[in-house]
Amino acid sequence: MEARSHEFEIADPGPPPLGRIRDELAVAFTVNGDWRAKRIRRIWLDTFDWRLYRAGLTLQYVVGSGPGELVLTGGGGQQLTARARQARWPCPPGGLPPGPLRDRVAAVAGLRALLPRVSVVSQVSELRLLNEDEKTVARIAVDAMRLPAPQGATIAARLAVAEVRGYPAAARRAGRILTGAGGVAPSRQTALDAALSAAGQRAADYTGKVVVPLLPAMPGAEAVSAILLQQLDALEANVDGVLHDIDTEFLHDLRVAVRRTRTALKLLGHVLPGELTLRFASEFRWLGDTTTPLRDLDVQLLSLPPMAARLVAASPDDLQPLAAYLTRRRAAERRKLSQALRSARFDAMVGDWRKALLVPRAAGHASGPRAAELATDRTRRAHTRVLRLGSAITASSPAESLHTLRKRCKELRYVLEFFTSLHDPLLYAAVLADLKRLQDCLGEFQDSEVQSAEIQSVAAAMLARQAAPASTLLAMGELAAQLGTRQRAARSEFADRFAQFSGGAGRHRMAALTAGDHG
Amino acid sequence: MKVIATYNIKGGVGKTTAAVNLSYLAAQDGLRTLLWDLDPQAAATYMFRVRARVKGGGQALIRGTRGLDQAIKGTDFDRLDLLPGDFTYRNMDLLLDGAKHRARRLSRLLSPLAGHYDLVVLDCPPSISLVSENVLHAAGLILVPLIPTTLSLRTLDQLTDFVASFDGPRPEVLAFFSMVDRRKRLHREIAERLPTQRADVAAAAIPALAVIERMAVERAPVPAFAPRSQAARSYQDLWAEVGKRVLG
Numbered sequence: 001m002e003a004r005s006h007e008f009e010i011a012d013p014g015p016p017p018l019g020r021i022r023d024e025l026a027v028a029f030t031v032n033g034d035w036r037a038k039r040i041r042r043i044w045l046d047t048f049d050w051r052l053y054r055a056g057l058t059l060q061y062v063v064g065s066g067p068g069e070l071v072l073t074g075g076g077g078q079q080l081t082a083r084a085r086q087a088r089w090p091c092p093p094g095g096l097p098p099g100p101l102r103d104r105v106a107a108v109a110g111l112r113a114l115l116p117r118v119s120v121v122s123q124v125s126e127l128r129l130l131n132e133d134e135k136t137v138a139r140i141a142v143d144a145m146r147l148p149a150p151q152g153a154t155i156a157a158r159l160a161v162a163e164v165r166g167y168p169a170a171a172r173r174a175g176r177i178l179t180g181a182g183g184v185a186p187s188r189q190t191a192l193d194a195a196l197s198a199a200g201q202r203a204a205d206y207t208g209k210v211v212v213p214l215l216p217a218m219p220g221a222e223a224v225s226a227i228l229l230q231q232l233d234a235l236e237a238n239v240d241g242v243l244h245d246i247d248t249e250f251l252h253d254l255r256v257a258v259r260r261t262r263t264a265l266k267l268l269g270h271v272l273p274g275e276l277t278l279r280f281a282s283e284f285r286w287l288g289d290t291t292t293p294l295r296d297l298d299v300q301l302l303s304l305p306p307m308a309a310r311l312v313a314a315s316p317d318d319l320q321p322l323a324a325y326l327t328r329r330r331a332a333e334r335r336k337l338s339q340a341l342r343s344a345r346f347d348a349m350v351g352d353w354r355k356a357l358l359v360p361r362a363a364g365h366a367s368g369p370r371a372a373e374l375a376t377d378r379t380r381r382a383h384t385r386v387l388r389l390g391s392a393i394t395a396s397s398p399a400e401s402l403h404t405l406r407k408r409c410k411e412l413r414y415v416l417e418f419f420t421s422l423h424d425p426l427l428y429a430a431v432l433a434d435l436k437r438l439q440d441c442l443g444e445f446q447d448s449e450v451q452s453a454e455i456q457s458v459a460a461a462m463l464a465r466q467a468a469p470a471s472t473l474l475a476m477g478e479l480a481a482q483l484g485t486r487q488r489a490a491r492s493e494f495a496d497r498f499a500q501f502s503g504g505a506g507r508h509r510m511a512a513l514t515a516g517d518h519g
Numbered sequence: 520m521k522v523i524a525t526y527n528i529k530g531g532v533g534k535t536t537a538a539v540n541l542s543y544l545a546a547q548d549g550l551r552t553l554l555w556d557l558d559p560q561a562a563a564t565y566m567f568r569v570r571a572r573v574k575g576g577g578q579a580l581i582r583g584t585r586g587l588d589q590a591i592k593g594t595d596f597d598r599l600d601l602l603p604g605d606f607t608y609r610n611m612d613l614l615l616d617g618a619k620h621r622a623r624r625l626s627r628l629l630s631p632l633a634g635h636y637d638l639v640v641l642d643c644p645p646s647i648s649l650v651s652e653n654v655l656h657a658a659g660l661i662l663v664p665l666i667p668t669t670l671s672l673r674t675l676d677q678l679t680d681f682v683a684s685f686d687g688p689r690p691e692v693l694a695f696f697s698m699v700d701r702r703k704r705l706h707r708e709i710a711e712r713l714p715t716q717r718a719d720v721a722a723a724a725i726p727a728l729a730v731i732e733r734m735a736v737e738r739a740p741v742p743a744f745a746p747r748s749q750a751a752r753s754y755q756d757l758w759a760e761v762g763k764r765v766l767g
Binding site: 003066067081082083085098099100103128133134135136163164165166167 | 593635
């Protein structure tokens with residue numbers, strides 16, 4: 001059950017003043033014996049993109065002499081714990097022991113695996129505070145942490161006052177006594193931040209979002225180089241996760257970085273030296289195409305359980321041969337992609353691309369449009385293209401016209417994201433929300449079609465290899481029917497969604513957004 | 520979340536000492552454990568140095584105006600919490616009688632705790648009542664301490680027959696010999712013979728030892744203050760058998 005822990009920092013460097021702390025507490029409490037020391041190892045876990053940290057949570061795996069324990073701490077100091085005897089990291093949230101801790105972690109981490117982010121060796125000294133019945137009412141722990149060898153750096157000692165359930169006042173009182181006496185202050189940073197800092201790292205150092213601080217008056221070429229460099233950083237940051245198959249979102253993020261790069265080359269590449277766009281556009285196309293088969297299989301495998309749960313005539317078990325078939329194909333596609341990501345072509349591509357991007361930044365590129373002009377011009381053009389294409393779509397338009405519109409919407413989305421730092425935040429959020437509603441509809445339409453076609457193709461292949469019993473093929477037919485229904489629903493929603501996007505209010509918001517960019 | 524209960528119609532047979540020691544051993548084994556002291560005498564509560572008082576009394580808990588989680592107290596031991604006894608529990612039969620689903624009310628009250636605890640131990644007052652019927656419905660395993668006499672075996676058989684009459688899920692019944700006096704031939708004979716003849720009698724037995732009586736003086740489980748004692752070993756043997764049955 002949840003208990004709260006109050007965290008403090010011990011100001012003095014050197015060995016923690018255990019004797020003084022005990023004496024101060026002994027004035028108000030019966031103190032049970034002397035400090036009891038234990039040695040533990042703490043491993044902080046989080047997703048690659050720090051989802052727990054960003055949600056104000058920290059997850060520790062603590063190993064001492066007994067069984068390992070997971071400790072999830074919220075912003076208010078409330079803790080949930082769970083035993084974890086045989087923990088192996090990385091681990092998907094579903095691999096944690098069942099219970100409220102897993103539920104809360106899974107709700108935040110989603111599809112992302114939990115990775116060890118930093119670990120420390122702790123010498124923990126504990127003391128119990130008793131009431132007049134000699135019942136423990138609070139626990140004091142002084143934690144002297146250091147990084148494991150070979151780094152070995154020590155971290156400022158920390159003090160935690162843990163509430164015993166049902167006796168919250170005692171812990172609060174102990175906290176007041178310790179801070180009142182000096183030498184102990186409420187912690188300014190979490191133990192995780194302190195450990196990361198000692199290890200020369202920082203939390204939340206990766207995000208899948210575009211975060212490029214731009215100035216309106218900076219040269220457009222410099223702005224575009226900065227945007228592209230951040231995408232290159234994101235691309236490279238995800239390669240190891242793809243190679244080690246840690247979770248499916250590494251490949252997703254890698255593909256997003258590739259698509260954003262291709263969009264930037266297409267829509268903004270004119271401010272870069274001419275040969276750059278020509279040379280690298282084809283390389284990024286190659287990389288994007290190389291990653292598509294594995295991503296398609298990931299999408300199919302991820303969508304299988306929720307679709308199986310909606311089967312009416314067939315049983316989810318009927319889809320086992322399909323899952324096994326897709327898993328085998330995925331393994332083969334993963335090998336192919338790994339070869340590509342380990343190839344000389346890939347190494348040369350990312351290496352040359354980084355060098356090329358650093359050149360215009362160094363030169364400054366004073367000529368050409370400013371960042372704000374570029375943002376306004378390209379956002380307006382991308383928006384106009386979406387309006388023109390969308391307006392031409394009627395009930396009888398072929399599916400291909402919606403697919404093309406989806407691509408243009410993605411381009412508009414990326415252009416908006418590239419220049420986030422130049423936009424008014426509230427207006428930007430509203431425009432993005434308008435666009436996202438349209439994108440969701442187009443995405444549902446196309447994804448349903450692609451998946452349905454894939455199921456039919458897989459069914460033919462499995463039938464040819466006699467790899468599927470009739471029950472599996474019938475269940476796959478039901479899946480295709482589900483997808484057909486979803487696709488038709490998305491198609492019928494399109495007109496309303498597009499009308500909302502292209503209506504007066506939406507256009508007004510977009511006009512206001514692009515009008516303010518010269519600020 | 521598994522639920523076990525220590526139950527016997529008779530008092531003074533070692534229910535509370537078993538509940539306290541087994542809860543402690545389960546928590547030491549890493550299980551998040553809650554002991555609910557249902558006895559208005561609140562002996563288990565006393566042994567954990569917790570005051571025998573629940574805000575709003577048994578009425579608030581049974582009526583649900585106060586969730587069980589609000590009344591829980593942490594003990595001195597990691598992973599072991601206590602829902603204290605309260606003198607108002609003496610009226611629990613009346614309160615349950617007025618509740619919906621009167622024979623399964625405790626089970627319903629416990630359900631929000633699922634996921635927060637691996638094990639709940641119910642220490643039942645000595646009686647045949649609506650409280651004990653609720654306990655029998657809530658628990659997956661009923662632990663019955665028996666003093667090794669012929670008459671006490673009749674009690675076990677009566678309980679087994681009663682449980683067999685339940686509609687729906689029925690708890691497993693496991694007896695164990697308690698307060699075994701090795702100096703008495705009858706005790707020795709019954710305690711040695713019965714476990715080999717009946718699958719519902721545990722092989723582990725708890726001897727009558729002064730160290731168990733000292734629990735009320737030390738106000739702690741035996742394995743906490745006398746970990747190397749014969750009594751601590753006996754409770755560990757019993758926990759090994761109970762844990763195997765409950766957790767698989």
